[in-house]
Amino acid sequence: MVYLFESELPENKSVSFAMTRVFGIGQSNSNLICKKLGFSKNLKIKDLTKEQISKLAQSLESSNIMVLGDLKKIKSLDKNRLFSIKSYRGIRLRQGLPVRGQRTHTNANTSKKRFL
Amino acid sequence: MSRSKWKGPYIDPKYLNLKKANPKKNIYFMSKNSEIIPKFVGLDFQVYNGKKYIDISVTDSMIGHKFGEFVPTRAKFVFKKKSKK
Numbered sequence: 001m002v003y004l005f006e007s008e009l010p011e012n013k014s015v016s017f018a019m020t021r022v023f024g025i026g027q028s029n030s031n032l033i034c035k036k037l038g039f040s041k042n043l044k045i046k047d048l049t050k051e052q053i054s055k056l057a058q059s060l061e062s063s064n065i066m067v068l069g070d071l072k073k074i075k076s077l078d079k080n081r082l083f084s085i086k087s088y089r090g091i092r093l094r095q096g097l098p099v100r101g102q103r104t105h106t107n108a109n110t111s112k113k114r115f116l
Numbered sequence: 117m118s119r120s121k122w123k124g125p126y127i128d129p130k131y132l133n134l135k136k137a138n139p140k141k142n143i144y145f146m147s148k149n150s151e152i153i154p155k156f157v158g159l160d161f162q163v164y165n166g167k168k169y170i171d172i173s174v175t176d177s178m179i180g181h182k183f184g185e186f187v188p189t190r191a192k193f194v195f196k197k198k199s200k201k
Contacts, residue, residue: 085177087185 002045002053005060005068011046015039015056024067025060033059125151148184163187 002009009018016039019030034041037055048056060067066074082090092099096115098108119126127150148163157176162169165187172186 081177085175085181085186087178087181088188089185091188 002048004053004057009045011044013045014041015043015045015048016041018045019056022060022067024065024071029065033063125153127151127153148187149182151182152178152180154179165189 002011004019005022007021007023009021016027016030016034019025019033020027033056037052037059039052079090079093083094084090089099093115096112097104098111102108128147131147131150148165152174156174157179159174161172161174161183163172163183163186164170166189170187172183178186
C-alpha cells in the first residue's frame with residue numbers, strides 16, 4: 001500500500017487516477033504532476049519504485065497546489081468570514097440551504113447534505 | 117457572467133461625492149446594486165429592502181461585496197403556531 005498525504009492510494013489503479021484520492025487534487029492537477037515526472041498512463045501504483053514515490057511526494061510539496069489541512073482551513077475561514085459580516089451567502093450556508101438562488105420547495109438535497 | 121474589469125466597480129452616481137451630499141449626518145440611503153469600496157469603510161448606511169430601511173455599518177471585510185448582500189429581502193419561514201380553542 002502507498003500512503004500519500006494521509007490518504008490510501010488504491011493499488012490497481014493508474015497513478016494519475018489514484019492521485020485524485022488526495023483531498024485537493026483533481027484530475028487536471030494529477031495529470032500535470034504525472035506529465036512532469038514522466039509517468040505514463042499505464043503505470044499503476046503497485047509498480048512504483050520507492051524512488052518514484054518519494055519523487056511524487058516531493059513534487060507535490062514543492063508545487064503551489066494546496067492540499068488537506070491548508071485547503072480545509074482556508075475553506076472554513078472563508079465560510080466564517082461570510083457569516084461574520086452577515087452576508088446573504090453566509091446566512092444561507094449556516095441554514096444549510098442553497099446559496100445561489102435555487103428552489104427550496106422541493107430538492108435542495110445537496111446543500112443539506114453538505115451542511116451535515 | 118461577471119462585470120468586465122475595465123469598467124471598475126459599479127456605484128450609483130448619486131453617492132460618489134458623499135461629503136457634499138450630507139455633511140452632518142453619517143447616514144445615506146444606498147441602492148442595493150452598488151458595490152462597497154474602501155472609501156465607505158466606517159460609515160453608516162441605510163438600505164431599502166423593499167419594505168423598510170435597514171442599518172448597515174460598513175467594516176473592512178465587506179469591501180468588494182454589494183450592499184444587497186447584507187439586506188435580506190425575504191421573510192424567514194416559520195411554522196404557524198396553532199391557536200388554543
